[in-house]
Amino acid sequence: MFAHIRKHQKWLLILIIGIVTVSFVIFFTPNVSYDNLGSIGRKAVVGYIDGQPITQTEFNDSARDAMLYYYIRTGRWPGSGNNQFAPDIDREAQNRLLLQRKAEDYGIKVSDQAAAGWVVNVFTREDTNQVSQFQSEQYDFFVANVLPQRGLSEADLHEFARNQIAIIQLSRMVGLPGNLVTPGEARYSYRNQNRQAETQALYFSKSDYVNLGLSLDDLPTFYTNRMALYRKLPQRQLHYLRFASTNYLAEAETQLTERTNLAELVDQIYQAKGTNDLDSELDEAGVALAKEEIRQQELEKEGWAIAKSKAREFAVELFEKEPNQAENLLEMAAAQGLAIEQTEPFTQGDTIPELGLDPRLTQQIVGQAFQLTDDEPFLQPLETKDAVVLLALDTIIPSFIPPLDEIRGQVTSDFYEQQSLDSARQAADEFHATLTNRLAQGSTFEEICQTHHFTPVEMPLFSLATETLENADPRSNLQTLKNLAFDMSAGEVSEPSSTFDGAMILYLKAFQEVSEEQIEEELDEYTATLRDARQSDAYFSWIQQEQTLVNFPTYSEEQAAN
Numbered sequence: 327m328f329a330h331i332r333k334h335q336k337w338l339l340i341l342i343i344g345i346v347t348v349s350f351v352i353f354f355t356p357n358v359s360y361d362n363l364g365s366i367g368r369k370a371v372v373g374y375i376d377g378q379p380i381t382q383t384e385f386n387d388s389a390r391d392a393m394l395y396y397y398i399r400t401g402r403w404p405g406s407g408n409n410q411f412a413p414d415i416d417r418e419a420q421n422r423l424l425l426q427r428k429a430e431d432y433g434i435k436v437s438d439q440a441a442a443g444w445v446v447n448v449f450t451r452e453d454t455n456q457v458s459q460f461q462s463e464q465y466d467f468f469v470a471n472v473l474p475q476r477g478l479s480e481a482d483l484h485e486f487a488r489n490q491i492a493i494i495q496l497s498r499m500v501g502l503p504g505n506l507v508t509p510g511e512a513r514y515s516y517r518n519q520n521r522q523a524e525t526q527a528l529y530f531s532k533s534d535y536v537n538l539g540l541s542l543d544d545l546p547t548f549y550t551n552r553m554a555l556y557r558k559l560p561q562r563q564l565h566y567l568r569f570a571s572t573n574y575l576a577e578a579e580t581q582l583t584e585r586t587n588l589a590e591l592v593d594q595i596y597q598a599k600g601t602n603d604l605d606s607e608l609d610e611a612g613v614a615l616a617k618e619e620i621r622q623q624e625l626e627k628e629g630w631a632i633a634k635s636k637a638r639e640f641a642v643e644l645f646e647k648e649p650n651q652a653e654n655l656l657e658m659a660a661a662q663g664l665a666i667e668q669t670e671p672f673t674q675g676d677t678i679p680e681l682g683l684d685p686r687l688t689q690q691i692v693g694q695a696f697q698l699t700d701d702e703p704f705l706q707p708l709e710t711k712d713a714v715v716l717l718a719l720d721t722i723i724p725s726f727i728p729p730l731d732e733i734r735g736q737v738t739s740d741f742y743e744q745q746s747l748d749s750a751r752q753a754a755d756e757f758h759a760t761l762t763n764r765l766a767q768g769s770t771f772e773e774i775c776q777t778h779h780f781t782p783v784e785m786p787l788f789s790l791a792t793e794t795l796e797n798a799d800p801r802s803n804l805q806t807l808k809n810l811a812f813d814m815s816a817g818e819v820s821e822p823s824s825t826f827d828g829a830m831i832l833y834l835k836a837f838q839e840v841s842e843e844q845i846e847e848e849l850d851e852y853t854a855t856l857r858d859a860r861q862s863d864a865y866f867s868w869i870q871q872e873q874t875l876v877n878f879p880t881y882s883e884e885q886a887a888n
Contacts, residue, residue, distance in 0.1 A: 372385050372878065373420070373876070373877060374876075374877045375423060375875055376427070376875040377875075380878075388419040388423045389415050389416070389418075389419040390482055391486045391490070392422055393476055393478075394482070394483065395422075396418075403475065403476060420878060424873070424875070425492075425493045425496060426493065429492040429496045432500075434495050435492075436489075436491045436495075438484075440491055441485075441487040441491065442484070444487040444491055446460055449461045449465045449468070501862060501863075503864050504861035504862070504864035505857045505861055507853060507860060509849075512853040513845060515856060516852045517839065517845070518790070519791045520790075520840045520844075521789060521837050521839050522789045523789070523834060523837060525807070525834055526782035526783060526784055526832075527785055527802065527832050528754075528780055529825070529828065530750040530751065530822075530831075532746035532828050533827070535750045536742070537742075537749065538742060542741070545730075545737065548744070552740070554727075556733060556736075557725055557726070558723075559675075559725055560723065560725045561672060561673050561723035562672060562692075563669055563672070563723065564668070564719060565652065565666050565668055565717070566680070566681065566717045567640075567659050567664060567667070568715050569633040569634070569636055569713055569716075571630035571633045571712055573633065574629040574632040574633050574636075575626070575629045578625045578626075578628035578631075582624065588621065588624070591624065592624065593617070595620050596617050640662075640716065644658060644704070650702070652718040655704075671723055672692060674693070677692070678692065682710060682711075698719040703718050704716075704717070704719075750827070750829055751828060754822035754829035757778065757780070758821065758831055760774065760778065761774055761831065765817070771817075771833050782833065783799055785802070786798055787838065788804065792804065795807070801825045802825075806830075810823060810832045811832060811834050814832075815834070816834055816835065816837060817834070817835075818833075819832065819834075
């Protein structure tokens with residue numbers, strides 16, 4: 327097949343078929359798993375599609391395709407690295423099996439040439455002159471080095487390409503009815519999606535309804551009803567012993583002096599740096615300063631080596647000491663005159679600022695700290711930029727709810743804030759009743775607001791197609807504005823809608839219709855987009871029907887059947 331690609335790569339570029347993500351929801355309960363595409367389960371049949379059995383071999387082949395599809399999209403195999411978005415290969419294999427069976431039912435057949443063309447496209451890149459070139463070296467490396475990592479071959483890659491093309495053609499075929507969008511329908515849809523709402527908003531903010539003189543008689547009930555919100559997350563606290571390079575500079579100077587003439591070493595390094603690193607025109611004081619910097623660097627380098635050596639010796643003795651307990655760290659440190667430090671309590675989402683770690687490493691250390699127990703109290707020695715740190719579990723602080731008296735200040739603040747929020751929303755309800763009554767009597771929105779001393783906020787124009795709303799009041803939510811405005815007629819007001827700090831009432835002044843010039847300029851592109859969307863909708867509707875044909879029994883169902 328590779329020879330076929332090399333021979334025909336120029337004309338095969340014409341047959342390029344892009345990777346299309348086939349994504350849909352199928353509610354499986356998988357009970358089979360793959361192991362480098364080896365044996366799956368204990369039976370020859372692992373499931374059924376439309377009553378027809380799925381064998382181990384078929385499932386293996388589909389799992390192979392699922393892994394290849396993931397690798398081609400992401401550049402790594404599923405399960406490699408710490409990737410929370412890696413797919414469930416069992417489920418992906420079942421998805422693909424359904425689609426491949428349906429492609430066969432529809433008579434979709436893919437030629438060797440089309441499969442080769444797909445592979446050519448995957449390994450084709452544009453050069454600096456924007457000329458597409460097949461990357462044969464990348465292809466050779468992929469076949470020789472990447473595929474064998476999962477026990478796959480070049481033939482597996484081309485079989486995957488064949489199946490992928492069949493799935494793409496299937497999605498286009500079953501979604502074909504969605505392509506039937508008439509020019510009149512597209513024009514109507516474009517008008518509807520792009521007409522703009524001209525609106526004003528009335529905001530009722532809790533900050534305008536603060537009443538600190540309220541009775542606190544209901545405070546205990548308020549606390550009781552919200553106790554879960556005051557629960558403290560589980561915490562950990564660590565002891566740590568730092569072997570810092572700066573603590574061993576004196577020892578470093580002694581050792582360097584014993585091994586070599588330190589002054590001569592500094593002179594040699596200074597001369598070796600030459601004029602590339604040092605100013606050749608330095609005066610005597612400048613030269614002395616440059617040499618002192620070199621001397622300090624050499625001392626720190628030696629001090630770092632000493633710190634690592636001492637930390638290693640300490641750790642070996644610590645980890646061999648029985649019984650294995652955190653107190654060993656404190657006792658050994660005290661015996662050697664070393665200072666033990668203590669972190670502040672931290673939760674799963676916290677940092678440990680005392681350690682001065684990179685944020686990503688901090689997350690890892692915090693996660694490991696929450697795995698520590700009294701029987702397994704130590705983390706592996708940790709190397710920072712200037713020290714080696716040994717860490718041991720100090721305290722496990724379980725989750726708890728503080729009593730009211732302990733957090734009365736916080737609860738009181740929350741109580742007043744909630745009362746202000748309730749008052750703001752109540753005011754919105756009351757003014758909404760006034761608005762609707764007065765509007766029905768012929769008053770204008772502006773007149774009513776002026777009478778009651780409310781100042782409406784002019785909102786930026788927006789349509790159903792608007793994706794971001796610039797320069798809008800931060801209390802606004804674009805989707806909420808759309809839901810309210812496009813459910814009203816001009817001159818109407820919405821029901822009060824909750825905001826994060828109170829409530830909002832929206833007034834629709836008018837709709838600004840799209841100009842004919844804009845429609846003519848953008849209709850063709852919009853029609854194509856609308857057809858794609860309708861085609862996808864038709865495809866996914868079809869998938870939802872077909873998924874009822876799939877049956878992969880759960881383990882409990884197998885036991886019951888047996």
